[in-house]
Amino acid sequence: MDLAALAEDWTVWNRTETELILAYRPDVFDTESFPAPCLPTIYLTRGKRTRRPGVDRAGEEWYVTLYLEPEVDHQEAVVPDRDAAVAAAVDLAEEFAAGKFDFRSLYQVPRESYLAELDTLTGRA
DSSP: OOOTTOOTTEEEEEEOSSEEEEEEOTTTSSSSSSOGGGSOEEEEEEEEEOOSTTOOEEEEEEEEEEEEETTEEEEEEEESSHHHHHHHHHHHHHHHHTTOSOGGGGOSSOOHHHHHHHHHHTTOO
């Protein structure tokens, strides 16, 4: 797994054989300034989440998903292997950190103070 190109604003939060979780600026999204569920995260997982009880993941493909909140997400990529998924996750992290990702479009009901802080942190303000 090559994470050398990961934007410095992102931290490897967890890494296993079947998942990788990246967290954006945990120094800012520290549960005091913002609630913990607002921590932007990128999940790289093997298999798609399923709602069937007793089944965690289904399939062999790798999924890269950005979460801004538990109910606000963007599926970035579905790829056949881990290396391609890591590359997609690193690219998404770079795009987000550089202010090139339009995270506002993911919201049906925007939370202006939260989004304004993300705009500032990512240079979109």
